Structure formats: C-alpha cells, structure tokens
Amino acid sequence: METLIALGKKAKQAERQLAQASSIAKNEALILMAEGLLNDTDKIIEANKKDTEAAKENGISESLLDRLTLTQERVEAMAQGLKDIAKLPDPIGLVESMWTNDAGLKIGKQSVPLGVIGIIYEARPNVTSDAAGLCFKSGNVVILRGGKEAFNSNLAVVTSLRASLEGSTLPETAIQLVEDTSRDSANEMMKLNRYLDVLIPRGGANLIKAVVENATVPVIETGTGNCHVYIDQSAQLEMATDIIVNAKTDRPSVCNAAETLLIHKDVAEDYLPVIEEALNEWKVELRADEASQKHLKAFTPATEADWETEYLDYILAVKVVDSLDEAIEHINRYSTGHSEAIVTNDYFAGQRFHREVDSAAVYVNASTRYTDGFEFGFGAEIGISTQKLHARGPMGLPELTSSKYIIFGEGQTR
Amino acid sequence: METLIALGKKAKQAERQLAQASSIAKNEALILMAEGLLNDTDKIIEANKKDTEAAKENGISESLLDRLTLTQERVEAMAQGLKDIAKLPDPIGLVESMWTNDAGLKIGKQSVPLGVIGIIYEARPNVTSDAAGLCFKSGNVVILRGGKEAFNSNLAVVTSLRASLEGSTLPETAIQLVEDTSRDSANEMMKLNRYLDVLIPRGGANLIKAVVENATVPVIETGTGNCHVYIDQSAQLEMATDIIVNAKTDRPSVCNAAETLLIHKDVAEDYLPVIEEALNEWKVELRADEASQKHLKAFTPATEADWETEYLDYILAVKVVDSLDEAIEHINRYSTGHSEAIVTNDYFAGQRFHREVDSAAVYVNASTRYTDGFEFGFGAEIGISTQKLHARGPMGLPELTSSKYIIFGEGQTR
Incomplete structure (x- = not known):
C-alpha cells in the first residue's frame, strides 16, 4: 500500500504533462476509459458484490445499500458519463480577456488547471469515474479517497481507468486511489498542502464539517443543503x-x-x-x-x-x-x-x-x-459549492480551473 | 478589549447592510473617510511616534522602521488612496452572464461580496486604510489584525475611519480592529470559520506560512515571490x-x-x-x-x-x-x-x-x-495571490467578490 506522500509525488510528476495535454489527447483517453469500463463491467460488479455483501453483514440501511450497489446499467451510465465529458468544450487555455497596459505590455488572463485535486467521498462508487473524468478533462491530476464501504468497487473502477490510460498518450498516474481508507488517511490528506492544490469533500454533513474544520489544504465546501x-x-x-x-x-x-x-x-x-x-x-x-x-x-x-x-x-x-x-x-x-x-x-x-x-x-x-450543473446547462457537475471563495453553486469544468497571466513584452522595465 | 468572537458577531450584523449598500453610499463614505484621515493627521502621526519610538528602543532595522513610519505625506497618500478607490467602478451587482436553461428559467450569475474578510498583516500602517477601503468598496466587512509594532498607528487610523463612518449612512462596524496583537489572537482568527469568510495574510514569508499551515478559514495566500x-x-x-x-x-x-x-x-x-x-x-x-x-x-x-x-x-x-x-x-x-x-x-x-x-x-x-494591480491597470491591489484557488496574481476589487445565481422562474418544477 503506497503512502499518501508517494501518491502525492507521483501526482506532482504527472501534473505538468496533464496540464499541457491537448484536447484531442484528453478526449481520446476519456473514450478509452469509457470503453474500458464497459469491458470490465463483470469485474467491477464482482468487486462491488464484495462491498455490498460486507455492507449487508454490517446492517447498512437500504438507501445506503442502494447508493453503494453497481449494476450493469449503472456501469453503463458511468461509461456514458465519461463519453459526455469528452464532448464538452475544453476549459483549459481560454484567454477570456487580454489588454494592453500603460507600459505597452499585452496582458492575457489564461485558464489553467488547478493542479492536483483531492476528492474525499463516501459510499457511491460512481463518484469515482465521474470525478476522475472531470478532473482529467480539466487537466488536473486527481487523488481519490473513497469510503471503506466502497473500497473494492472503487479499486476495480480505478484499476480499469488506469489500464485504459496505459493505452493512451497520457500518464496513468493522472488518476490515483488512496488505498488506505482509515480515518488517518483522510486526516493526512487534509494537511497534504505540499502535493494537493485543492480538496473537495463530497458526502454527508459530518464529512464536510470534518474536512472544513481540519484541512489546511484549500477546500471547496460542497453540498450541504438546508x-x-x-x-x-x-x-x-x-x-x-x-x-x-x-x-x-x-x-x-x-x-x-x-x-x-x-x-x-x-x-x-x-x-x-x-x-x-x-x-x-x-x-x-x-x-x-x-x-x-x-x-x-x-x-x-x-x-x-x-x-x-x-x-x-x-x-x-x-x-x-x-x-x-x-x-x-x-x-x-x-x-x-x-x-x-x-x-x-x-x-x-x-x-x-x-x-x-x-x-x-x-x-x-x-x-x-434546479440547482444542479446539468439543469443549469453546464453539462457536468463536480459538486455544489456552499462557500463563497473560488466557486459558489453548481461547479462544472470551469470551476476546476485557475488562471495565469501571460505577458508579452518588448523589453519593458519600470 | 473586545474578544474576537464579539468582533465577529458585530461584523456579521453589519454584513447584510454593507452587502446591499448602494455605490453612492459607499463612495460618499470613502470620501468622508479620506477627509477624516486628513483632519486627523496630527493625531495619527502622534500615535505613530509611540510606535516608532518603541521600535527604535527594540532595535528594529532601518528598513522596517521606514515601513512603520507615517509622515504627513504618507497620511495624505492614504487619504488619496481612499479617494481613488471611490472612483473605481463598483464590483458588486454585476450580472456578467445570464441565460435561459432548458426548463425556461432565466439564470443570472451576479457578483456579491465575500462577506467578512480578515486581514492579518505586519508593520505597515498604510495597509490599514488601504485594505479597509478596498474591502468597504467591495461591500465586505473587514476585521483587521495588524502587527503589535504598529498597534498605536493602526488604532489611530481605524478610530479615524470609524468616526467618519458615523457621519455616513453605513455602519462603523464595517471596519473593525483586533486590539489583541498577541500570537493567540492571530491563531484564534485563523480558526474563526463561523465569522470569517476569508482570511488574507499580508506580510513576510513566515507570516504567510503560519497562516497557510494553521488556518481553517479559507485563505488567499499572498505575496511570497521567489x-x-x-x-x-x-x-x-x-x-x-x-x-x-x-x-x-x-x-x-x-x-x-x-x-x-x-x-x-x-x-x-x-x-x-x-x-x-x-x-x-x-x-x-x-x-x-x-x-x-x-x-x-x-x-x-x-x-x-x-x-x-x-x-x-x-x-x-x-x-x-x-x-x-x-x-x-x-x-x-x-x-x-x-x-x-x-x-x-x-x-x-x-x-x-x-x-x-x-x-x-x-x-x-x-x-x-510589472506584477502589480496598478501596473496591470486594475486601479487597486489588495495583494498578489500565489495560490491557485479563487484568485491568482494581482488582486483588485473583483477578486474581493463572490457570486450568486439569481433565477427567474414562472412556476417551473422538475
């Protein structure tokens, strides 16, 4: 089992390659991943059975069990989700404004990936492919840390996605799974400032609260809706x-x-x-x-x-x-x-x-x-931010980007 | 001396009024504040003398002493800064995009204030009026926590600004100063999630590092430049x-x-x-x-x-x-x-x-x-973000805003 620091290092190594990947390369890889999930449906459902059986033994509630369960249809929906993401416009490389300053510098504000995104989530294994696909499309490396109830399912999904990436031009380390599902690993992830640019918790109010209260990595708080x-x-x-x-x-x-x-x-x-x-x-x-x-x-x-x-x-x-x-x-x-x-x-x-x-x-x-990325017309959703910093409300691909200023000079000095 | 929680509560009370203040009301108050600083120049310089004399006794370096020192010219520059901020366009209330979704809802994304902004800074007392003015113009309540070396200066500046606000239509609690300059107050502020929407540290690398490592309030990391x-x-x-x-x-x-x-x-x-x-x-x-x-x-x-x-x-x-x-x-x-x-x-x-x-x-x-809000043409600068979330590079007034979706329906349900 790899340490979080080892995962973080690999993520940082993949970061630059992914940030510069062309739209074509990313979209081809997403299609490969979708096809891979379909091919691996049996394996994924088999792994999921281990999780659901353990969950039943532990007396999990019906509604949680439903969220945890993967069927052929649900795996197909995950694959379709990746294909849909491939069709969305690439959020990276946009220069939405460019101007000339008093000194004659042309200054452009260009969208770039956030870098390495950590996702801490709970029982739904479909979040695994969904979040991985959205982070990937926006040029971000993702470190996924799912709940222990869904571990076998998540591992099967990530193994499939990474196997597909091996056939692409992009590094399989773009998608990483934290195999340690103890509370310690979540806590360590919340302080992994050196390797994570942002942490997005997806799940119940207790999870969100724990992340907001403990994380020193910048957090996007999602989803609690009173x-x-x-x-x-x-x-x-x-x-x-x-x-x-x-x-x-x-x-x-x-x-x-x-x-x-x-x-x-x-x-x-x-x-x-x-x-x-x-x-x-x-x-x-x-x-x-x-x-x-x-x-x-x-x-x-x-x-x-x-x-x-x-x-x-x-x-x-x-x-x-x-x-x-x-x-x-x-x-x-x-x-x-x-x-x-x-x-x-x-x-x-x-x-x-x-x-x-x-x-x-x-x-x-x-x-x-209607508060939903798809209903709003974003074509995707990584979560719904209830904080004011960075993004608020449904977050689509643009919310997974940062920006940098690119400046064209001709020798200017102050 | 008021506790941080007491300050936080007052800030939250002022938040809604400030968020809804008209551009006219805010600009009039900024002009009043500028005039107030000019009228209070002697008092401010006198208070500053206490700080600089104590600093000399403590053997502060020449360059730090220079940053700490206020002169008539520097107070005039602070007042001019507030007048310049009054002239900038109001960043609040902009609906930069509005569209109609599949269900026929008109969805607009409108800029709103972040809420309550905490600023932790070091020796330069001009940051006090500068940060207060920018937060105020963008409809945010500000809680300022300056360094202990500049405490008398900061108190004199804030006292003047608040006295001017008394003559305006907006609450003086829009600008608050933390009077406890111990390390404890900084640490407490970093965890004040209930009352602070964002924390902006301005100062040397050690201060920034301490805030990033300890804060659970969302932080905008500024200014370290290698x-x-x-x-x-x-x-x-x-x-x-x-x-x-x-x-x-x-x-x-x-x-x-x-x-x-x-x-x-x-x-x-x-x-x-x-x-x-x-x-x-x-x-x-x-x-x-x-x-x-x-x-x-x-x-x-x-x-x-x-x-x-x-x-x-x-x-x-x-x-x-x-x-x-x-x-x-x-x-x-x-x-x-x-x-x-x-x-x-x-x-x-x-x-x-x-x-x-x-x-x-x-x-x-x-x-x-050239990396500077004024040089970039923003007309203002609250700091230079070196993180990727929310804002990156020089931050002007728009970077002190969040957004909300305002939705116009005619009875739509899903």
Whole structure:
C-alpha cells in the first residue's frame, strides 16, 4: 500500500504533462476509459458484490445499500458519463480577456488547471469515474479517497481507468486511489498542502464539517443543503403547492431538496391544508411551529433543531412568518447557503428576495431542485459549492480551473 | 478589549447592510473617510511616534522602521488612496452572464461580496486604510489584525475611519480592529470559520506560512515571490541587462523583484561580465553556481538554499543552465509561483515559457516588476495571490467578490 506522500509525488510528476495535454489527447483517453469500463463491467460488479455483501453483514440501511450497489446499467451510465465529458468544450487555455497596459505590455488572463485535486467521498462508487473524468478533462491530476464501504468497487473502477490510460498518450498516474481508507488517511490528506492544490469533500454533513474544520489544504465546501421555500401572501396557491411538493418530494435525499417551508401568515389558513393534503400523498411528516399547527391535521411540534436540520428524507419543517423580512431573516440565519425559493406574484418581493437572501442559488417562482450543473446547462457537475471563495453553486469544468497571466513584452522595465 | 468572537458577531450584523449598500453610499463614505484621515493627521502621526519610538528602543532595522513610519505625506497618500478607490467602478451587482436553461428559467450569475474578510498583516500602517477601503468598496466587512509594532498607528487610523463612518449612512462596524496583537489572537482568527469568510495574510514569508499551515478559514495566500529571470541564448544583451537590473534593483524589498538569474550556457561567457558590471552600480551581491563563477569577478558560491530564498535585498542567485528545459525545470521546482520572465528573441522559446512555467505571471521580454494591480491597470491591489484557488496574481476589487445565481422562474418544477 503506497503512502499518501508517494501518491502525492507521483501526482506532482504527472501534473505538468496533464496540464499541457491537448484536447484531442484528453478526449481520446476519456473514450478509452469509457470503453474500458464497459469491458470490465463483470469485474467491477464482482468487486462491488464484495462491498455490498460486507455492507449487508454490517446492517447498512437500504438507501445506503442502494447508493453503494453497481449494476450493469449503472456501469453503463458511468461509461456514458465519461463519453459526455469528452464532448464538452475544453476549459483549459481560454484567454477570456487580454489588454494592453500603460507600459505597452499585452496582458492575457489564461485558464489553467488547478493542479492536483483531492476528492474525499463516501459510499457511491460512481463518484469515482465521474470525478476522475472531470478532473482529467480539466487537466488536473486527481487523488481519490473513497469510503471503506466502497473500497473494492472503487479499486476495480480505478484499476480499469488506469489500464485504459496505459493505452493512451497520457500518464496513468493522472488518476490515483488512496488505498488506505482509515480515518488517518483522510486526516493526512487534509494537511497534504505540499502535493494537493485543492480538496473537495463530497458526502454527508459530518464529512464536510470534518474536512472544513481540519484541512489546511484549500477546500471547496460542497453540498450541504438546508433549503427553504417561502410562500409569500401574494403567491398563487397552485404554483405554491407544486413548487413545495416538487422541492420536497422529487428526490428528498439530495442536497437541493427543500427542508423548511415558510409561509406568510395571511395565507397560512387557506394554503396549509391544501399543501398538507398534497404532501400527504408522499407521506411527508410535518414538523410544525405553533402558528402553523392550527391549520394542519397531523404534525410533530417543531423544535429549534428542526430549523437547522437537513433531513434528506420525507420530513418538512413548517413555520408561519409575519413578513417577507422575517422569512429572509430566518433563511439567512438557518440556511446552509445552498438554494432558496420564494413563491410570489409581487414584483418587489421577488426583487428583495433575490437581493437579500445570501445563498448560492436564489429562486423566484421555481423549485430549488434546479440547482444542479446539468439543469443549469453546464453539462457536468463536480459538486455544489456552499462557500463563497473560488466557486459558489453548481461547479462544472470551469470551476476546476485557475488562471495565469501571460505577458508579452518588448523589453519593458519600470 | 473586545474578544474576537464579539468582533465577529458585530461584523456579521453589519454584513447584510454593507452587502446591499448602494455605490453612492459607499463612495460618499470613502470620501468622508479620506477627509477624516486628513483632519486627523496630527493625531495619527502622534500615535505613530509611540510606535516608532518603541521600535527604535527594540532595535528594529532601518528598513522596517521606514515601513512603520507615517509622515504627513504618507497620511495624505492614504487619504488619496481612499479617494481613488471611490472612483473605481463598483464590483458588486454585476450580472456578467445570464441565460435561459432548458426548463425556461432565466439564470443570472451576479457578483456579491465575500462577506467578512480578515486581514492579518505586519508593520505597515498604510495597509490599514488601504485594505479597509478596498474591502468597504467591495461591500465586505473587514476585521483587521495588524502587527503589535504598529498597534498605536493602526488604532489611530481605524478610530479615524470609524468616526467618519458615523457621519455616513453605513455602519462603523464595517471596519473593525483586533486590539489583541498577541500570537493567540492571530491563531484564534485563523480558526474563526463561523465569522470569517476569508482570511488574507499580508506580510513576510513566515507570516504567510503560519497562516497557510494553521488556518481553517479559507485563505488567499499572498505575496511570497521567489521570482526568476531567464536569459535565453537568443536574448539581446542590452535588453537582458536592462531587465535583470530592473527586476533586481528597482525595489528589492518587494515580492515581484527577481531573486535568481538563470542564463543559457551559450551566452554566459559574453553576457555575465556585462551584467555583473551593471549590477555593480547597485552593489548587488552575486550567489553564483560553479558554471557561472568563471565568468564573474566577485561572487559568493551558491548553495541549495540560495535557489529557495526570497532575499528581498541586493542579492541575486546566478545559475548557468544547459537549456530552456533546465530553466523551466528549475523555475517550477524552486519558484513560489509569483512572477518569472524570459528574455529571448526566439518565438518558440517564448511560447514554451508561457505554457510550461507554472506561475501567476509569466513574462516574455519584460521585467517581473510589472506584477502589480496598478501596473496591470486594475486601479487597486489588495495583494498578489500565489495560490491557485479563487484568485491568482494581482488582486483588485473583483477578486474581493463572490457570486450568486439569481433565477427567474414562472412556476417551473422538475
């Protein structure tokens, strides 16, 4: 088993070659990797069985087991993902602006890879090929550190990807897997400033928190989503119902699902019973504040903790607010800064919500479920940043780049 | 003396108001602050005397004492700096791109402030007004933590700025000074994730290193510059001499000054004596590798440490290289990723240098001294980033912003 420092050194060696790789070379390699995954489907599924069987013995939950499981279809989807990445425009080498300064220097700002990206993630083995493909396309070397539950699957996927790279013009060390899945390896990775340019954690709130609190490597914080839908007094009932039902129930386990419904006091009495009925079809449990309780048939009284919780389940906190101000105040206090929506017919309420809500994606009259790199039209997504530095919101290929200034002089001195 | 947490809480309270402040309100406040500094010149200089006298007693070096000293002229320059910042375009509220996605949502990416910015800096009290002005203009609250040598000066400057803010429509808590200048306060600030969105260290290599190694708050690493000039075999002697002399001697104490000269073996014999003579006018000490020693009259033999050192002084490391490859290899190994220049007449050598050198600013035929927000035409500079995340190279007002997506829907659900 190689040490993290050994992996880091190899990554640094591959960095320059990968940064300068042509779009053609990268895309050809991505296609080879996709074909390799298809050819290795049996091996990958076999390795995955070891993981799922161990997981069952350990009494893993159904939903986690589902995330962990690879089927032929899922491997095909991973391969298709790599082919799709190959088709996206190359984010490297763009000179988006160039100007001439007072001294006559031509100064261009050119996109370049970040360098070596570390990804710490949990149970889903499809993240392995996905993240590897996106980092590769953007000219970055990647060091992947998946969860121990998925280790055999991850190893099989990475072995396949690297075998395909051997047939390409680019180094197989562009994609590396940390084989030590102990907590120590994660902790060591968080301090690996010498070899890592950035660390992206993908997973649950606890993982993200641990990385943010301990890492000295620059981190892009992703994915924790305590998202809100606020129904203004001017909202249309039908639109409000559609949006909260969609935001809560379309896929409750993902970060852009709504966790709290805020509703203006003037429409609580009329709207809440209709909304409750609609949510009942999905057996959504309501955690209601005092004011909303009188308009609901079934509920659990909400506590302070409910405003802070990302349920990722068929549970919704409900609170009646006196005003748009109170709604915005509540959101800015409890939100993780991911996605929030207002439903309103009032032009100025929408303007204020856009301006005053401090989150990565702020919606007027649409479901929070659209916060997603594919839905936004980026063609890819490495995660959704909830921090303000470097990138905020869905991150596609451009968010995996840095820049450098290239300067053309003719002998200028100051 | 207020605790950092107390300062952080006040900063968070001011954050929303500042983020939404109009350009007019911010610019008016900046002018008030500039006028306030002029009115308070005597007080500020008096406070500064306490610092400089204490520094003299402690046997501070001449150059540090110079940085620490405020004169009427320097206070005027600080005030002019604030007026200049008022004239710059507001970086907040720009929607640089907006598009319609497949579902018909209009999605706009809008610039917003980062939030609360912490600045840890050393002896120069002019950084106080400068950083405060730039953070303020970009709608950010700032928590300043200067060095203890400059504490009385910094306190006088901040007291003046805040008094001016009292006469404005914006909260004086937008600008905060940490009064505890112990090492503990710096360490606490590095972990103040709850209240700080980003931490920018400005100062010497040791300060930067300590912040990068210890901070869990997102950091923008600035300013360490082990910069190189490489003289290619095709370089014109006169241009090569001008550029290395300028890069080394124009202002040796700053981060964009050159620290190492690399020269191609084919021109070492002819060029080094001429360059040595030119550098002699500035009494530049040469730390020479073996191959260059035979072409120099006076030198100290270079050791490995010389390739890594940012002298910030009239000292230059000199090394003969066999090829452009060796020059690039050397730079990518020892550079801090700040600024590097090649002097060449060869088109392809310039192309390769631009592509393969992994630094924030890569020059063909110009002095590294141009790496500066003002020289680049940004009209301001908060520092020069040597990291790849968020910003790289000179940072102006746009680098003090984040973004959010504002989305206009008409009831869309997934």
